[in-house]
Amino acid sequence: MEILGATLRICVDDLETAVPFYERLAGGTALRFERGGVKVAAIGSFLLMSGPEGELEVLRKVTATIAVKDVEEAHRLLADLGAQIIAGPVPTPVGRNLLVMHPDGTVFEYADQSGA
Numbered sequence: 001m002e003i004l005g006a007t008l009r010i011c012v013d014d015l016e017t018a019v020p021f022y023e024r025l026a027g028g029t030a031l032r033f034e035r036g037g038v039k040v041a042a043i044g045s046f047l048l049m050s051g052p053e054g055e056l057e058v059l060r061k062v063t064a065t066i067a068v069k070d071v072e073e074a075h076r077l078l079a080d081l082g083a084q085i086i087a088g089p090v091p092t093p094v095g096r097n098l099l100v101m102h103p104d105g106t107v108f109e110y111a112d113q114s115g116a
Contacts, residue, residue, distance in 0.1 A: 001077045007047045007065040009109075015039050015050035022046050033093045042094075062099065065109040071096040074110045 012018040019030050019041050026044025033040050038051035038059065049059055068074045071089045078100050079085060086107065088098035095113040102108065 002069040004067040011056045071112045
């Protein structure tokens with residue numbers, strides 16, 4: 001499994017206020033989308049999320065998003081290593097993702113940019 005990078009997941013109260021700061025910090029423009037009532041802005045290595053507390057409570061349990069070359073390959077390897085597959089692989093607006101709990105209890109999202 002080839003890991004391409006990681007994205008920090010940050011829940012914010014006001015996405016519109018937070019985005020300009022992170023755009024200047026990361027030197028880029030936010031890619032925005034909405035999923036399940038949660039507004040999301042992806043900027044460099046940051047994934048900002050804002051929405052109903054019930055939805056954010058679940059999202060806060062995911063430590064980070066790990067970018068991989070192929071989610072299917074990640075799925076096979078992680079399952080072989082004893083990780084618990086929570087959800088996926090499923091399509092997203094930019095590719096596919098997979099939610100996984102590592103044997104130590106840490107939850108990560110694995111995502112690729114193919115198959116969108």
